[in-house]
Amino acid sequence: MPEQAISLSFEQVIHGHSSLIEGQPWGLLNSEKQTEKSAFPYAHNPQTKFFDLSLTETGTSHAHTPNKRFKNQSTIPVELKDYTEDLKQIWDGTVISFNEDTIKIRLEDKITLENPETIVDLSIDEVSSQDRPLIKEGAMLFWYIGYREGNKHPRERFSKICFRRRLGWTDKEIEDANTIAKEYENFFINNSSQPA
Amino acid sequence: MNYKTISTQADIVLVGSFNPAIFHPEWFIRNKIIAEWNYTKDDLLFVPDITQVSLPSEQYLKVLLNQFSIKAMMPSDFLGLRDIVSSTFSLLKETPVHQIGLNYTSVLKLSDEDWKKFGKKLAPIEVWTNSAEYFSELDDKKKEQAGLCKLVINLPRNDELNGFIRSTLSVNSFENREITFSINNHIEIEKKDVPQMLDILESHWEESLAFSKLYMDKILNA
Numbered sequence A: 001m002p003e004q005a006i007s008l009s010f011e012q013v014i015h016g017h018s019s020l021i022e023g024q025p026w027g028l029l030n031s032e033k034q035t036e037k038s039a040f041p042y043a044h045n046p047q048t049k050f051f052d053l054s055l056t057e058t059g060t061s062h063a064h065t066p067n068k069r070f071k072n073q074s075t076i077p078v079e080l081k082d083y084t085e086d087l088k089q090i091w092d093g094t095v096i097s098f099n100e101d102t103i104k105i106r107l108e109d110k111i112t113l114e115n116p117e118t119i120v121d122l123s124i125d126e127v128s129s130q131d132r133p134l135i136k137e138g139a140m141l142f143w144y145i146g147y148r149e150g151n152k153h154p155r156e157r158f159s160k161i162c163f164r165r166r167l168g169w170t171d172k173e174i175e176d177a178n179t180i181a182k183e184y185e186n187f188f189i190n191n192s193s194q195p196a
Numbered sequence B: 001m002n003y004k005t006i007s008t009q010a011d012i013v014l015v016g017s018f019n020p021a022i023f024h025p026e027w028f029i030r031n032k033i034i035a036e037w038n039y040t041k042d043d044l045l046f047v048p049d050i051t052q053v054s055l056p057s058e059q060y061l062k063v064l065l066n067q068f069s070i071k072a073m074m075p076s077d078f079l080g081l082r083d084i085v086s087s088t089f090s091l092l093k094e095t096p097v098h099q100i101g102l103n104y105t106s107v108l109k110l111s112d113e114d115w116k117k118f119g120k121k122l123a124p125i126e127v128w129t130n131s132a133e134y135f136s137e138l139d140d141k142k143k144e145q146a147g148l149c150k151l152v153i154n155l156p157r158n159d160e161l162n163g164f165i166r167s168t169l170s171v172n173s174f175e176n177r178e179i180t181f182s183i184n185n186h187i188e189i190e191k192k193d194v195p196q197m198l199d200i201l202e203s204h205w206e207e208s209l210a211f212s213k214l215y216m217d218k219i220l221n222a
Helices: A171-191 B026-031 B074-090 B114-122 B126-128 B133-135 B196-221
Strands: A071-072 A075-078 A083-096 A102-109 A116-125 A140-150 A156-163 B004-017 B044-049 B050-055 B059-063 B067-074 B097-110 B149-155 B163-173 B178-189
Touching: A083 B004, A083 B074, A102 A140, A102 B044, A140 B074, A156 B074, A171 B196, B004 B074, B004 B196, B026 B050, B067 B074, B074 B196, B097 B114, B097 B196, B163 B196, B178 B196
Parallel strands: none
Antiparallel strands: A071 A075, A083 A102, A083 A140, A102 A116, A140 A156, B004 B067, B004 B097, B044 B050, B050 B059, B059 B067, B097 B178, B149 B163, B163 B178
């Protein structure tokens, strides 16, 4: 698929809008380890299964029926949506400060990792009403820029900001933070006697 | 190769022991894992041993007694899946979790020319057709029906975790020349607990997505 280069700059305020999106049929679940016969439609029938490497517990089979409404007693009805996304840029952001009109965000480029951090001022209009209660110093977000295109959906640029809803720290995050803190501690201790 | 991406999805699948009744939309909203949204009864299947929820932004949750899975249909939601799973199980820390799958799937439409060539490149057909004695007696039109329908390739992991990376390529629609390409990044959770699962998820989700996309591109353009 040909890549389309787009010129990105923070001065460009990209207003994307998404059309109504609809899901696609949910694939059937297959499980190798269900040794008990289950009444549920998602249970795998061992009698029909031979040595099939594709049937793992953690893989989802993809019973894809494009443009069809898939409806039965045990799945929610969904329809195939009309467009796909082609992401061109992703930033990891942290809110530095904010007022009623703008948010100051520190951005780290997730595509070109060697790019330096950038600080931008973003209009609060870029943030969905659902995410606005999450705006506070230190709040984390992802910012996506790309294109959407589909059969009935003309190619258009979109910009999407998603504030992250995280509960609790994982052990690894705490361990990483402790490691960094220790490095800083050692640095300052070792360099504290040097003149300014 | 000339192809068009029809759809892409990413999903996180956990195998363990779950209580589907917990995972009602209200639980996610009250615990601030997902922003409040106006769900209807059509978005929800909530019976004793199965919960299915159509979440906002084309994300879908399904919980069985032994499996929890959540998928997103838009690339701009893939990274957020990790946060939903992470937040969910930071509240359900005692859940036994045995395995995790970090999965990526694309449905692709091939050009007419590539449709004929691609399968033969991945799986030479002669071994199969030559072994069927009747094949040589078929007319040309029937002979053309011989070809790759489904292929599964197992790769070992390149890290210290137990598991595998398994790619599945299958015909989705002969009529539309569509194939489904799935990559199942399967990891065994040795301690069978949530903290280890969360560590694996945090450290491997983005890497798994990046690898899957690149690997798929390379196979398609091999």
